[in-house]
Amino acid sequence: MKTLKLFVVFFFLGTLLRAQNWITLNSGTDKYLESVFFTNEFIGYAVGEYGTILKTTDGGSQWIQQNSSSQCIINSVFFPDAATGYTVETCGWQGAISKSVDSGVYWNSSAFDYSMSSVFFTSKDTGYIVGAIGKIFKTTDGGTNWVQKVSNTTNNLISVFFTNTNTGYAVGESEKILKSSDGGETWVSMASGVQTGLFSVHFPEENIGYAVGPGAIVKTNDGGINWTIQDPGITGGFYSVYFINKDTGYVVGFEGIILRTNNGGIQWNVQISGTTQTLHSVYFTNEFTGYAVGSNGTILKTTTGVGFGIDDRTDPNQHLSVHPDPVKDFLSFISPNELTDVDFAIFNIKGQKVLTGKVKNAKSQIDLRMLETGMYFIRVTNNSINEIRKIIKE
Numbered sequence: 043m044k045t046l047k048l049f050v051v052f053f054f055l056g057t058l059l060r061a062q063n064w065i066t067l068n069s070g071t072d073k074y075l076e077s078v079f080f081t082n083e084f085i086g087y088a089v090g091e092y093g094t095i096l097k098t099t100d101g102g103s104q105w106i107q108q109n110s111s112s113q114c115i116i117n118s119v120f121f122p123d124a125a126t127g128y129t130v131e132t133c134g135w136q137g138a139i140s141k142s143v144d145s146g147v148y149w150n151s152s153a154f155d156y157s158m159s160s161v162f163f164t165s166k167d168t169g170y171i172v173g174a175i176g177k178i179f180k181t182t183d184g185g186t187n188w189v190q191k192v193s194n195t196t197n198n199l200i201s202v203f204f205t206n207t208n209t210g211y212a213v214g215e216s217e218k219i220l221k222s223s224d225g226g227e228t229w230v231s232m233a234s235g236v237q238t239g240l241f242s243v244h245f246p247e248e249n250i251g252y253a254v255g256p257g258a259i260v261k262t263n264d265g266g267i268n269w270t271i272q273d274p275g276i277t278g279g280f281y282s283v284y285f286i287n288k289d290t291g292y293v294v295g296f297e298g299i300i301l302r303t304n305n306g307g308i309q310w311n312v313q314i315s316g317t318t319q320t321l322h323s324v325y326f327t328n329e330f331t332g333y334a335v336g337s338n339g340t341i342l343k344t345t346t347g348v349g350f351g352i353d354d355r356t357d358p359n360q361h362l363s364v365h366p367d368p369v370k371d372f373l374s375f376i377s378p379n380e381l382t383d384v385d386f387a388i389f390n391i392k393g394q395k396v397l398t399g400k401v402k403n404a405k406s407q408i409d410l411r412m413l414e415t416g417m418y419f420i421r422v423t424n425n426s427i428n429e430i431r432k433i434i435k436e
Contacts, residue, residue: 063300063313063314063315063344063346064300064313064314064315064316064317064334064342064343064344065316065342065343065344066316066317066340066341066342067102067103067105067341067342067343068104068105069088069096069105069335069339069340069341070096070105070106070107070339071090071094071096071105071107071339072338072339073090073091073092073094073338073339074090074091074115074322074336074337074338074339075088075089075090075094075096075322075323075335075336075337075339075340075341076089076090076091076115076116076117076118076322076323076335077089077090077116077117077118077119077322077323077335078119078323078324078325078333078334078335078341079119079120079121079127079325080325080327080333081121081123081124081145082124082327083101083327083328083331084098084099084100084101085097085098085099085124085145086098086101086102086325086327086333087108087119087121087127087146088105088119088333088335088341089116089117089118089119089129090115090116090335091114091115091116092112092113092114092115093110093111093112093113093114093116093131094107094110094116095107095108095109095110095116095119095129095146095149096108096341097145097146101331101343102333102341102343105341108146108147108149109147109148109149110140110149111149111151112131112133112138112140112149112151114131114132114133114137114138115131115132115133116129116130116131116140117129117130117131117132117158117159117160118130118158118159118160118161119161120161120162120163120169122163122164122165122166122169123166124145125142125143125144125145126141126142126143126166126184127141127142127145127146128140128141128142128161128163128169128185129149129161130158130159130160130161130171130173131157131158132157132158132159132173133157134157135156135157135174136153136154136155136156136157137153137154137155137156137157137158137173137174138151138152138153138154138158139151139152139154139158139161139171139185139188140152141184141185152185154173154188156173156174156175156177157173157174158171158172158173158174158177158179159172159173159174159198159199159200159201159214160172160173160199160200160201160202160212161202162202162203162204162210164204164206164207165207166184167181167182167183167184168180168181168182168207168225169181169184169185170202170204170210170226171188171202172193172199172200172201172202172212172214173198173199174198174199175196175197175198176193176194176195176196176197176198176199176214177190177193177199178190178191178192178193178199178202178212178226178229179191180225180226180227191226191227191228191229192228192229193212193220193229194220194229194230194231195214195216195218195220195231197214197215197216197218197239198214198215199212199213199214199215199220200213200214200215200239200240200241200242201213201214201240201241201242201243201253202243203243203244203245203251204226205245205247205248205251206248207225208222208223208224208225209221209222209223209248209265210222210225210226211243211245211251211253211266212229212243213234213239213240213241213242213243213253213255214239214240215239216239216240217233217234217235217236217237217238217239217240218231218232218233218234219231219232219233219234219240219243219253219266219269220232221265221266232266232267232269233269234253234260234269235260235269235270235271236255236258236260236271238255238256238257238258239255239256240253240254240255240258240260241254241255241256241279241280241281241282242254242255242280242281242282242283243283244283244284244285244291245285246285246286246287246288246291247287247288248265249262249263249264249265250262250263250288250306251265251266252283252285252291252307253269253283254280254281254282254283254293254295255279255280256279256280257274257277257278257279257280258271258280259271259272259274259280259283259293259307259310260272261306261307272307272308272310273310274293274301274310275301275309275310275312276299276301276312278295278296278297278299279295279296279299279320280293280294280295280296280299280301281294281295281296281320281321281322281323282294282295282321282322282323282324282334283324284324284325284326284332286326286328286329288306289303289304289305289306290302290303290304290329291303291307292324292326292332292334293310293324294315294321294322294323294324294334294336295320295321296320297318297319297320298315298316298317298318298319298320298321298336299312299315299321300312300313300314300315300321300324300334300342301313313344315334315342316342317336317340317342319336319337319338319340320336320337321334321335321336321337321340321342322335322336322337323335323336328389328395329387329389329395329421330344330345330346330389330419331343331344331345332344346419363375363376363377363431364376364420364431364433367433367434368433368434368435368436369410369433369434369435369436370410370435370436371409371410371411372407372408372409372410372411373407373408373410373420373433374405374406374407374408375401375422381403381424382402382403382424383400383402383424383425384400384401384422384423384424384427385398385399385400385422385423385424386398386399386400386401386408386420386421386422386423387420387421388410388413388418388419388420388421388433389418389419389420389421396413396418397410397412397413410435413435414435415435415436416434416435417432417433417434417435418432418433418434418435419431419432419433420433
């Protein structure tokens with residue numbers, strides 16, 4: 043009877059977690075938030091209008107306003123290390139860049155002649171900012187000096203991302219995607235296949251990348267040479283994209299839209315955000331824990347980022363299941379197809395990785411005796427599968 047009660051409790055908890063993918067956090071502000079960034083599992087920053095800079099040191103439970111002399115719109119925040127951070131902002135037709143060297147406590151600001159939209163650093167000293175009328179600037183001395191680079195466009199640029207020290211991408215109010223292969227010194231344009239412009243770009247791997255814009259999601263598998271339009275299944279403005287790996291990613295946007303894919307964008311599933319506020323930025327600290335920020339001080343968090351995608355399969359013929367469930371001591375896999383050389387990772391409901399390993403075949407067992415009673419998620423991957431299952435540990 044005790045086992046039955048425990049199962050019922052966790053069954054309904056699991057149902058609740060799947061229905062309510064994201065929870066609303068108390069940001070302490072009603073200002074529009076434009077960007078979110080975390081330096082580790084607990085410490086993160088959210089920035090927005092009227093010079094708003096918020097910081098959390100406990101994974102979003104509390105957000106504290108930081109010292110900011112700005113009254114402008116802070117569009118983007120980036121920390122190349124735990125102590126050093128940068129923001130860029132819009133002040134009418136002009137802009138500014140601010141730097142902190144004490145983990146966001148104090149910020150020193152420098153004015154720019156142009157409105158700036160996005161900042162990205164490949165190291166503590168080397169970084170890039172992009173903004174109005176195609177402006178791209180690069181620093182190699184930690185922001186002391188910024189040198190303008192030729193972008194060959196006069197369209198506003200909104201997002202910049204580098205996959206390594208040499209290769210970077212920028213998108214904006216154009217159907218073209220800019221790429222640099224020499225550390226931002228020169229940029230070439232590539233056709234995205236969309237006509238409405240793009241707001242965000244993200245590459246989980248060197249050659250695999252995604253970009254989103256008004257009603258559009260595009261993907262490249264060859265380092266930006268070719269881009270294919272994906273079908274999100276819904277219409278709306280998409281403002282930010284973030285991929286945890288080449289297959290699993292999130293898109294947020296207009297009126298609380300949150301989409302998730304578990305198969306590289308072949309299929310996108312709607313998640314319940316619990317808000318109708320427009321979401322401007324999304325960031326994940328691990329496979330399960332993510333944050334989204336947006337209008338009216340909205341900050342959302344998920345620790346079960348799998349959401350409706352928990353049963354998604356990269357190969358629908360695998361039908362992978364775990365046995366027994368609930369499990370007390372040892373866990374095994376059941377699959378109609380041959381299952382070999384499988385990597386697994388187990389996470390608790392906070393998104394923390396608690397166990398990893400490899401099983402040679404479906405007959406192999408995973409020893410879970412050291413885990414405490416509760417709900418966990420197991421991610422299983424090999425060359426043909428990439429799946430997540432919920433497990434109950436008795």
